[in-house]
Amino acid sequence: MKKLGTALATGVLALAPLSAIAADSSDPIVIPIHNWSSQIVMSNVVGQIFEEMGNSVEYVTTDSQAVYESVRLGDVTLELEVWEGAFGASFRAALEKGGIVDVGDHNAVTREDWWYPMWTKDACPGLPSWEALNDCAELFATAETGSKGRYLDGPVDWLKHGKERVEALGMDFEVINAGSAAALWAEIGAAEADKRPIVVFNWTPNFAEAVWPGEFVEFPVWVDGCDKDPAVGPNPTALYDCGNPADGYLKKAAWDGMEAKWPDAYGVLEKISFTNPQIAEMARLVDVDELEPDEAAAEWLEANEDVWKAWLN
Amino acid sequence: MAVLSTNSVPGEPKQYSSTQVGTWLALIALIMTGLQYAGMLPALLHRLPENWIPPFAIWLDAAFNFIRTDLGLQKLTRWFAEGPLQFMLDTTANLLYGKKRWPRFEQIPWSAIAASAAVLGYYLGGWRLAALAGGTFVWTALIGQWKDAMETMSVLVVAAPMAFIIGIGLGIAAWKYVWVDRAIKPILSILQTLPFFTYLLPAVIFFKVGPTAGAVATIIYAIPPMILMTTLGLKKVSPEVVEAGKMSGSTRWQMLRHVYIPAARTEILVGVNQVIMLCLAMVVLTAFIGMPGLGAKLLAMMGSFKLGRSFEIGVTIVLLAVTLDRLSKAWVVKLPEHHEKGTPWWKRHIYLLVGLAAFVFFTVLGQFVEWFAEIGRRQSFSQGKEIDTAIKSFLAFDIVKGTTEQIRYVLNVWVLNPFRDFLLSIPTFGFILFVVAGALALGGKRSGIYAAIFFGLVALTGWWDRSVITLYSVISAVTLAMIIGLPVGVFASRSEAWSRRVLLICDTAQTFPSFIYLIPAIMLFGITATSVVMSILIFAMVPLVRYTIEGLRNVPPEMTEAADMSGATKMQKLWSVQLPLALPTMAVGFNQAIMFAFFMVIIAAFIGTQDLGQELQKTLAGTDLGKNFVLGICVSLMALTFDMAIMTWAEGKKRMLGL
Numbered sequence: 001m002k003k004l005g006t007a008l009a010t011g012v013l014a015l016a017p018l019s020a021i022a023a024d025s026s027d028p029i030v031i032p033i034h035n036w037s038s039q040i041v042m043s044n045v046v047g048q049i050f051e052e053m054g055n056s057v058e059y060v061t062t063d064s065q066a067v068y069e070s071v072r073l074g075d076v077t078l079e080l081e082v083w084e085g086a087f088g089a090s091f092r093a094a095l096e097k098g099g100i101v102d103v104g105d106h107n108a109v110t111r112e113d114w115w116y117p118m119w120t121k122d123a124c125p126g127l128p129s130w131e132a133l134n135d136c137a138e139l140f141a142t143a144e145t146g147s148k149g150r151y152l153d154g155p156v157d158w159l160k161h162g163k164e165r166v167e168a169l170g171m172d173f174e175v176i177n178a179g180s181a182a183a184l185w186a187e188i189g190a191a192e193a194d195k196r197p198i199v200v201f202n203w204t205p206n207f208a209e210a211v212w213p214g215e216f217v218e219f220p221v222w223v224d225g226c227d228k229d230p231a232v233g234p235n236p237t238a239l240y241d242c243g244n245p246a247d248g249y250l251k252k253a254a255w256d257g258m259e260a261k262w263p264d265a266y267g268v269l270e271k272i273s274f275t276n277p278q279i280a281e282m283a284r285l286v287d288v289d290e291l292e293p294d295e296a297a298a299e300w301l302e303a304n305e306d307v308w309k310a311w312l313n
Numbered sequence: 314m315a316v317l318s319t320n321s322v323p324g325e326p327k328q329y330s331s332t333q334v335g336t337w338l339a340l341i342a343l344i345m346t347g348l349q350y351a352g353m354l355p356a357l358l359h360r361l362p363e364n365w366i367p368p369f370a371i372w373l374d375a376a377f378n379f380i381r382t383d384l385g386l387q388k389l390t391r392w393f394a395e396g397p398l399q400f401m402l403d404t405t406a407n408l409l410y411g412k413k414r415w416p417r418f419e420q421i422p423w424s425a426i427a428a429s430a431a432v433l434g435y436y437l438g439g440w441r442l443a444a445l446a447g448g449t450f451v452w453t454a455l456i457g458q459w460k461d462a463m464e465t466m467s468v469l470v471v472a473a474p475m476a477f478i479i480g481i482g483l484g485i486a487a488w489k490y491v492w493v494d495r496a497i498k499p500i501l502s503i504l505q506t507l508p509f510f511t512y513l514l515p516a517v518i519f520f521k522v523g524p525t526a527g528a529v530a531t532i533i534y535a536i537p538p539m540i541l542m543t544t545l546g547l548k549k550v551s552p553e554v555v556e557a558g559k560m561s562g563s564t565r566w567q568m569l570r571h572v573y574i575p576a577a578r579t580e581i582l583v584g585v586n587q588v589i590m591l592c593l594a595m596v597v598l599t600a601f602i603g604m605p606g607l608g609a610k611l612l613a614m615m616g617s618f619k620l621g622r623s624f625e626i627g628v629t630i631v632l633l634a635v636t637l638d639r640l641s642k643a644w645v646v647k648l649p650e651h652h653e654k655g656t657p658w659w660k661r662h663i664y665l666l667v668g669l670a671a672f673v674f675f676t677v678l679g680q681f682v683e684w685f686a687e688i689g690r691r692q693s694f695s696q697g698k699e700i701d702t703a704i705k706s707f708l709a710f711d712i713v714k715g716t717t718e719q720i721r722y723v724l725n726v727w728v729l730n731p732f733r734d735f736l737l738s739i740p741t742f743g744f745i746l747f748v749v750a751g752a753l754a755l756g757g758k759r760s761g762i763y764a765a766i767f768f769g770l771v772a773l774t775g776w777w778d779r780s781v782i783t784l785y786s787v788i789s790a791v792t793l794a795m796i797i798g799l800p801v802g803v804f805a806s807r808s809e810a811w812s813r814r815v816l817l818i819c820d821t822a823q824t825f826p827s828f829i830y831l832i833p834a835i836m837l838f839g840i841t842a843t844s845v846v847m848s849i850l851i852f853a854m855v856p857l858v859r860y861t862i863e864g865l866r867n868v869p870p871e872m873t874e875a876a877d878m879s880g881a882t883k884m885q886k887l888w889s890v891q892l893p894l895a896l897p898t899m900a901v902g903f904n905q906a907i908m909f910a911f912f913m914v915i916i917a918a919f920i921g922t923q924d925l926g927q928e929l930q931k932t933l934a935g936t937d938l939g940k941n942f943v944l945g946i947c948v949s950l951m952a953l954t955f956d957m958a959i960m961t962w963a964e965g966k967k968r969m970l971g972l
Contacts, residue, residue, distance in 0.1 A: 030523070033609070035616035060523040061609035063601040065933045066514065070522040143722040144730070144841055152840060155921070157931040178840050179921035179930070182828075185618035186835035193709035207617050287617050290697070 024262040028056040032076045034064040036181070037207050037293075039081045041282035044297030046080060046272060049308055050265050065090050065157065072099035074255045077262075078269060084248035085112040085203065086158050091253060101256045103266075107273045108205065109247040112160070114151065114217040115202035117188060119195040121215075128218045130169070130243075137172035139197045145174040152187055153177050154201040161227070161240045162201070165219070168238035188212055205279045207287040219243030271311040278304070331761065335753035342739075342746035349740045359740040366775035370939035377938050381518070390519040394529070401471045402524045409463035409470075422679030422686040423454040428671035430636075436664040437643035445639060449632040457693025458607065458629050465606030466633075469592050472528045476535040476588045481581065483536070484543025485569070494544070501537045506908065506952035508915040509534075509598050510929040511945030514938060517602050527604030531595045538587035546580025547573055582645040589641055590824065593634040597826040598916075601933075611826060620832060621700030627829045634824035635817075708836050717837040729842040733785045741772050744781070752954060756961035763957055767950040776925060780947050783924040786842070786917070787910040790849035794906055798854040799899075802861025803887070812862050819855045827852060827916055835920055845917040852913040853906040860902025864895030894970060900963035904956060911952040 029050055031043045047057040062070060068090045070076040082091050094100045116127065123139050126132025140149030151173045153162035162175040178184045184200055185208065191198040192212065199217065202208060219242060225232040226242040233241035252269060259266040274282075285296035301308060348354040356362075381387045406412035411420030431447030453462045487494040512533060516526040550573055558572035574581065600608030607626050614623040652661050659666060679686030707713065739747070745768045753761035771780050805815035830848045838844040868891050876890040892899075918926030925944050932941035 032522075033613075035609075035612040037613070037617050040613060059605075060603045061600050061605060061612075062522050062603050063513075063933055066517060066522075066601065069514075070517060073518070073521075075517075075521045075523070142839060142841075143718075144725050155930065156927060157933070176840055177921050177927075179917070179927070180919040182615040182618070182832060183835050183840055183920050186832045187840060189618060189705065190708065190836040190839070193705065194714070211618070287619075 024053070024055055024264050026056065027261070028058040029077045029258075029262060029265060030058050030060055030075065032062045032067045032070070032079060033059050033293075034062065034067070034081075036283075037286040038205060038279045038283040039064075040293045041286055041296045041300065042080050042274065042279065044293045045282065045300055045308075046269070048294075048297050048301055049268065049272075049311070053264060053268070053312065055262060055265055068094035068100065068253075071253060071255050072097060074099070074257050076255070077258050078103070078252065078254040080252055080272075082249075082251040082253050083110050083112075083203070084250070085110065085160070085244065086154075091251070099256055101254055101259075103252040103254050103269055105273070106250040106252065106275070106279075108250045108276045108279060110203060110205070110250050111216065111244065111246050111248060112154075112201070112203040113219070113244045113246075114162075114199055115214055116197070116199045116217065117192070117212040117214040119192075120197040120199065122195070123197045128215050130171075130217050130219045133199065133217055134169075134171045134173075136197070140173070140199055145176075147172075149173045149199070151175050152184060152198070152200040154181075154184070155179055158201075160201060164238070164240040168233075168235045168241035169219075170235075205276050205283065207283045209280070210284055210288055216246075217243075222246065268311050272308075278307070331753040331757050335750040335761070338746045338753070339750035342743040342750065345740050345743035345746070346738075349738065349743070354740055358742050360777065361741060361772055361775070363775070366773060369774055369943045370937070372939070373942050374939035377942075387519055391521065394520040394525040398471075398520075398525050398528060402468060402528060405467040405470050406464070406524070409467045410460050412467075420686075422675055423450065423459050423688070424679060424685040425672045425675035427451050427454065428675050429668045432664060432668035432671055434636075434640060436668075437640055437647055442639060442643055446636050449636045452632060453629050454688050455694050456625055456629065457688060457695050458610070458626065459688060461606045461610045461626070462629060462633070463606070465596055465604070465608065468524050468528050468531070468604055468606070469596075472531040473535065473588055473592050475528075476532045476592070477539060477585060479532070480536045480539025480584065480588065481543050484540040484584075485547065487540060488544045488547040497540065501540065502953055502956070503946075503949050504533065505537050506911065506949040506956070507945050508912070508926070508929060508948045509595075510915060510926075510933065511941055513598075513602050514933070514941055518938075523603035524605060526602040527599040530599050530602060531592050531604075534595050535588045535591040538591065539584040542580045542584030542587065543577070546577030546584075549580070550576040579645060582641065586638060586641045586645065589637045590634060593630060593637070593824055596630055597828055608826070611828065615828060615832065618832075619697060619701065620704050621697035621702075622695065623829050623832070624700055624704075625695060625697060627825050630826055631821050631824050635820060638820065704833070708833070713837075721838045721841060721843050724843045724846070725841050729789055729846065732789060733782060733842070736781050736785050737778060741777055745769060745772065748954065752958040756958035757965075760954075760958040760961050764954045767954045771947050771950050774943050774947055776928070776944060776947050779923065779925045779928060780951060782922070783911075783914055783926065783948065784951060786845055786849060786914045786922070786924060787907060789842075790846045790910050790914075791853050791903075791906050793846065794850050794853040794857055794910075795903070797850075798857035798906075799861055801854075802858040803865065805858070806862045806865035812866060815858060816862065819859050822851055823855045827913060828919070831917070831920055840921045844920050845914070845922055848917055848920065849910050849913045853910040856902045856905035856909060857899075858902075860905070861895070861899050864898030864902070865891050867898065868894045897963045897967040897970065900959055900966070904959040904963070907955045907959070908952055911948055915948065 029047075031047050033040050033043050043059065047059065050057050060076065062076065064087065067076060067079055068087070071079055072094050082088075091100075095102070114130075114133075121127050124132060124136035126135065137149035138147055140151070141147055142150045144150075149172060151162060151166070153175050154160050154177070156177050162177075165171075166173045166175055178187070178201070184202070188198060188200060188208070190196075202214070202216075208214075220234050222242045222245040223232050227239055230237050230239055235241040252272065254266065254269060258269075282296065282300055285291050285299060286293055289296075291299065345354060345358065349359055403412065408421055427447050427450035430450050431443045434442035434444070434446030453459055483493075483497060487497050509530075512530060516530045516533075520526045520529045554572060554576050555568075558568050563572060596604070596606070597608035597611055600606075600612050607630055611623055611626045614626065675685060736744075745765065748768050749761050749764045752764035771777065774780075801815065805811045827848065830851055831844075834844040834848045838847060872890055872894060873886060876886045881890070914922075914924065915926040915929060918924070918930045921927075925948055929941065929944050932938075932944070
């Protein structure tokens with residue numbers, strides 16, 4: 001009975017004419033969902049905002065790299081988390097092919113670099129400097145790497161240039177590529193049991209910060225051109241002799257037909273901007289409080305009305 | 314070399330037998346490898362020079378674009394995806410989880426589905442099946458996965474029947490017309506060996522990301538066994554039955570409908586069973602292209618290191634698979650019932666009526682008592698966190714850690730890495746010769762020629778090193794799987810009860826989403842070759858054990874009795890009677906193990922590998938369709954080489970043994 005009631009109520013609401021409805025198409029806006037919590041909750045938050053405006057919304061699970069092709073084709077309407085480091089390459093390739101537009105940045109910075117969980121510092125107190133890390137290289141050795149330390153890099157397709165950096169800075173590390181984010185977590189989880197020192201690729205904002213407190217390794221500060229001009233950075237003959245930029249962008253992207261088809265929703269999308277603490281909070285609701293993503297989104301919206309109501313006008 | 318000399322194919326022209334040619338080729342290969350070690354082999358023979366490699370990827374890209382836009386294929390497939398297919402998926406989604414789209418049906422309460430499933434189970438197989446079928450759905454609801462499970466089911470209930478209809482149609486066509494059969498066979502072989510990542514992108518481009526692409530990928534994956542089983546069943550229909558049908562003056566359609574298909578019922582239903590199992594096997598992989606439900610949830614859980622909840626999802630998938638499998642198998646065994654004339658209608662359809670009554674009862678109940686309609690996340694009995702803790706504390710035991718460290722060290726440093734380096738050190742040309750020699754010895758001339766062509770093509774694609782690394786993982790895993798799996802199979806085959814138990818474990822291992830093994834494997838063995846091999850090993854062991862049991866249990870009893878009478882000990886009986894007779898069946902299992910290993914090695918890219926799987930993963934961003942296809946074909950060609958040689962050998966052997 002209750003459900004019939006809500007169904008009726010939403011029906012009435014949908015019919016109640018806000019001036020907005022006239023403009024936006026009644027076709028569903030398709031929002032892609034990937035496999036990390038902040039993106040899933042953020043997608044639900046934005047979806048519920050769109051629904052509030054009278055639009056219909058559908059979610060579809062996709063691979064986070066393959067999604068750019070789908071946005072280009074218009075099968076998926078938008079993408080809320082374009083990370084500079086992880087997806088910048090795919091995004092730029094899609095921009096070149098056409099069909100996708102850049103809808104601006106979130107007010108958040110992303111950082112991706114070598115990272116260690118706090119217990120590592122007990123064994124190697126000189127951290128977070130990279131020179132200190134290099135001096136403790138042997139602590140990170142495994143059966144396969146011999147006396148060299150092992151650095152666990154992200155999947156090759158994230159193009160993190162770990163190997164190049166190790167060579168450019170003359171470090172005693174061997175770079176092993178994990179195949180997926182899940183593989184990285186599994187390694188950290190295994191190291192946690194006996195507090196084994198470990199250095200892996202990690203990024204922020206991310207659920208892992210809440211589970212395993214840790215720090216990024218401080219490499220020579222990023223200077224523009226470090227990836228293109230050997231002269232830049234401490235090693236005059238090598239590329240990638242700097243850390244990654246500590247303030248990468250987090251963008252929104254959309255299908256280039258969205259503005260014409262759902263002008264109001266597009267207008268809101270342009271204004272939408274989440275900050276690092278807000279993103280972390282969204283991830284926390286799912287990862288720590290164990291809510292389902294749609295419940296987490298509803299909760300977040302309720303707690304932050306002043307934030308998102310401002311975008312609607 | 315032992316394998317090479319034991320086999321001589323009878324009836325081959327006398328001049329040079331395949332074995333002799335094979336031995337010569339192997340010898341040449343050996344000399345080449347020796348020369349390479351001595352540093353005297355020209356670089357040209359070691360690896361193909363870069364500029365000899367034709368740009369397959371670019372050609373394929375062009376061909377793909379031509380088909381896609383110039384021929385307008387994309388328009389057609391898009392029409393299908395957005396029209397009829399979308400409509401069907403929307404309807405089932407409406408019914409199962411109340412998706413808000415036209416035709417806007419209300420969701421069916423979980424209790425109604427569980428009750429009807431239990432009645433169906435009782436009808437097909439008594440109380441045990443009733444408990445299994447009903448229990449599965451109750452578990453799904455109580456654990457808080459109802460909505461996810463129904464999202465998955467909403468696609469499968471469209472995909473499985475479509476796979477069935479297309480499969481049976483093509484199967485009939487292949488049986489009726491030889492040319493269809495000839496055209497279809499190679500396509501099926503390629504489809505069955507092509508890595509999943511290869512048809513992921515085309516599915517997205519042609520059928521739109523979302524449930525539609527998920528459904529299409531599932532259908533394509535599930536069709537081949539349906540076609541093969543249909544053809545097989547129809548070919549076996551006995552001429553007497555056909556004669557009887559003709560004498561009663563049936564038309565061609567009547568012959569098919571009332572004579573052939575009922576007579577081939579068993580095989581067709583085995584096909585149905587395979588379709589269902591393969592559909593469930595795709596639940597997680599299709600989540601990459603928009604399949605909603607359990608698979609997507611599983612990937613999200615793994616992304617945030619929630620082992621417990623991933624595990625629970627795995628259990629749900631296994632339960633669904635086992636339920637559907639047992640129900641469909643019970644349906645195979647259950648013969649049509651014949652009622653006496655004059656039995657009232659309600660008596661003939663008693664189960665249907667009871668099922669309907671239960672369905673209506675719970676649907677109405679669900680309207681009044683919310684709990685019977687929907688169980689929310691907060692009311693569920695999920696033990697995710699507790700399982701997390703249990704898994705982590707198990708892995709932290711010193712004894713577990715100590716053992717796995719040892720295994721990891723020995724395997725990686727002493728076995729796997731040296732073996733890989735050795736395989737990589739063999740010159741390309743020599744490697745191909747070795748493979749051809751093996752294929753010649755096993756499967757004769759035809760297999761040898763195909764091996765040469767297939768591996769030659771792999772070399773020409775320019776992905777040789779990565780192909781060799783892929784092959785190395787497969788060989789290592791299958792070898793280990795044999796060392797463990799064969800004794801298990803032999804042991805289990807000794808008693809009916811153990812056979813059943815072990816086969817149930819096999820079913821579970823096969824349908825338990827492979828992604829879930831990856832995490833414990835990494836936690837135990839790190840991101841190393843050992844983890845990769847271990848996760849393939851679990852999967853590859855299933856067919857080995859299954860076919861060993863099957864082969865040994867189906868040894869004709871006259872043979873074992875004869876052995877008993879002549880006073881053979883248990884060991885003698887096993888080695889000289891049972892194993893030789895079971896060998897052809899076991900070879901089929903061995904072959905499947907290799908196929909499974911080729912499937913799993915690509916998924917192991919998620920651990921971190923340096924093989925073709927890793928490159929395939931890179932192409933997911935969707936810009937390199939041609940490269941994606943080339944890589945997929947490499948895997949397929951290598952798998953097919955093994956498939957052909959082993960299957961030819963097994964068939965020849967079977968004929969010789971008169972089985």
